Amino acid sequence: MSMRTLSFKDKTLIGIIVVLAALYPVITNSYMKFVLITGVVNAILVVGMHFIFGLTGQLHLAMSAFWGVGSYAFALSITKMGWPFWPAVGFAAVLVGLLGLLLGFPTLRLKGFYLAITTIGFGEIVRLILLNWSPVTGGVFGIAGIPRPTIGPLRFGSNTSFYYLILVMLGLLTLAARMIEHSKYGAALRAVHDDELAAEAVGLNTTMLKVLAFVLCGIYAGIGGAMYASLMQYISPEVYTLERSQMLAMMLVIGGMGSLPGAIMGSVLLTFLPEVLRFLQQWYLAVYGAIVIVIIVYRPTGLWGAWEMLVQRLSAAFGRRGNTHGTA
């Protein structure tokens, strides 16, 4: 894979980051600005989920558990153990990575619905522990006083500085994900998704690969969880619900499964969607669900598929043949 020529997908990814960077100052409403920041945090989580859902095709509905443990691990190490910011983030990443290892192994023989249910059950168990293990997690009261990031003398206290920091993090994490996708691991994971039996027959250790996907997802979720905690500066168990796991899964599906740009587009857009629909007041989440159904039914390749098609049509219309296809 030559790294000198950027594929269409890579160009779109860069474009998305640039658009997100430019978008922030353009939005005037400070609440909407905050929504955008949450959207980018969600994107980190969904990019992590992409390893499992997008590459190996398995339905993973315990993201809330991963994200929650990430937030709490970070928050506890920083507030109760006095760790500095970035080592605390690292701790969260490692811990949730290990959690991914834990969840990965038992799920090896399970597929489809059985895997979905296992992850749901697992997610609920973790949520109950977060809620009830008061001496450690603070129970219903959660954990407060979580600081914003610092790098050396620089403090990213304001929302604006936090946003750009997290956008840079998203960029780096997406780059890492893309490097993995392009590497032998990416092809191997896709092969496992296509045909596990044949993958074993060509020497791929499918067990290790599937667990690897979970561990990678865990690491990303740990980082996402930590940054979320730092953003909110206060966490409590009530956000880490099954509904949230479902919504994160939906962001990936809407964005286009199996594509990184889709994951980011889906996250940001679906984080905004409830806000945009807020004018519908009570109806907005119901309409949200309905819209998701409509998209799944009528445009299953998601936003990424729609984008690809749009660009193809435009280049055809303008005479140039853009090379948007390809298995990369």
Add this chain to the structure above:
Amino acid sequence: MALLEVKNVTMQFGGLTAIDNLSTQVEKGEIHAVIGPNGAGKTTLINVLTGIYPATSGEVHFDGVRIDGLRPYDRVKLGMARTFQNLRVFPSLSVRENVTVAQFCRTTSNVVSNVFRTSAVRREEAKVRERVDEALEFVGLLDKADWRSKSLPYGQQRLLEIARALATEPKLLLLDEPGAGMTPQETQELGVLIRRIRDRGITVLLVDHKMRLIMTVSDVVTVVNFGKKIAEDTPEVVQKDPEVIRAYLGERGLRT
């Protein structure tokens, strides 16, 4: 010592005995065929040898090592590769990627070095690319390397599977009905290809129905019926064996 030793292997599925106390050997450098009427247990044999089904009883030794209980990918690492009867190319991977993925088991770099694309990784990727190109060229698919694997015509998808299996750098290649669905022309070219594979030092075990292919290409033929071995010798001798002819009576396949 034979490269592959099958000792008293029996495979039972519930009440059905697919392989019945079968013993055979495949010597290094040989092209060894397994034939038999439909349902005789040939594909099951390949599945047992490659580790997809655990044998009910018996032993399998490969290159001096007892391999019973090893997962399929461990057997590939030891040097056993296979192709599938009903094509199993990876549809979402290109032709090149299908073959590249087979080189994975021969690489050593870890995830982190791949994220940072260290010079070691780049050297590894270059070597892999060389071997992949070589495998593709060997079967004649190099010019179609960037095609979607499923876009290839049927006969060429079979060649792709062979290239993919070769990319695992095997000592023994198991071909499960490689001639199925091929035209007579393609079958003849396949025979040439199999001999070229042997000439590179790779031992071949093949299962097929196409008698012309089997008889012209094989050194040894093992005939099975109802999971039992009923004959094993050179093609010329086996053709004339009355047991074999009886097993095939009614089968239009036995034509030279």
Add this chain to the structure above:
Amino acid sequence: MGFLADQLPIIVQQLIAGLAYGCIYGLVALGYNFIWNAVGIVNLAQGDFVMIGAYLYAGSFVPAVASWFGAGASPSGFWTALLLTGVGMAAVGMVSQRIVYYPLKDSHPRTIMISTMALSIFLKNFSIVAWGTYPIATSGLFGQKWFRFDLFGLGSVTVLYQYVFILVFTALLLAVQSAFFNRTRLGRSMRAVAQDQLAARLMGINTPLVIAITFAYASILAGIAGVLLAPIFLVSQAMGSVGLKAYTASIVGGFGNVIGAVVGGLVVGSIEVLSASYVSSVYKDAIVFAVLIAFLLLRPQGLFGKKVIGSL
């Protein structure tokens, strides 16, 4: 031994409660099983169907019936409300099936599952719009009335009438269902479609219609579960959690059959209630889910199901 004798009345009391909850999980699990057998997918919104059923009953039909027949938990009022709920749920089931399953029926099962997930979110939030977030209490046929009986002189057992009603009602329902599936043409068509869709179609059965009816029936079961649950569990969005416990029931019992669903439900209900008393009332759900995961890992086909060959 003395300790056990002392505990026995309490255990019996809780077991009855557990079995009652178990019947409810079993009914919902039956719904899953029917849909699974018919079309090979799982409806992730089934728990929310229970919630909708409970809301329809307690939030809409009970007040409506009260205004027609006059207030008071009269039997005819209850049965009318139940009937109306059944009809309402059948409609919900058929409409959901048409929107969420039918257009996707040839897609990957995973896509359909996601679609049912979206349906779940829609239903939860629709219920907020329609009935508000304030939990609704309803008294059902028996209110909170309980009776007490003496257990072999060991002590008294206190049991809600509602629990016994649930047990009896479920048993009767299963008997009627069994007759339906064995003796009526529609019932046998449903079984045929569940066993082999293609063969059923070739025999002249209107398969799409039968599938729609299967979904409707699964919804009715969920609705009935909701109605039975309403008096002992406040009607609110939280009711959807029944869904996950019902999955546990389906998995513990096995997806293939009625016995699996019912026994699975009874086992889950008992474990839940007994864990609540003897282990921890806060973590009882976690224990149930741990059982779920244990079964999935060790015995995915459940107690009565067939061996799973890793489909989906």
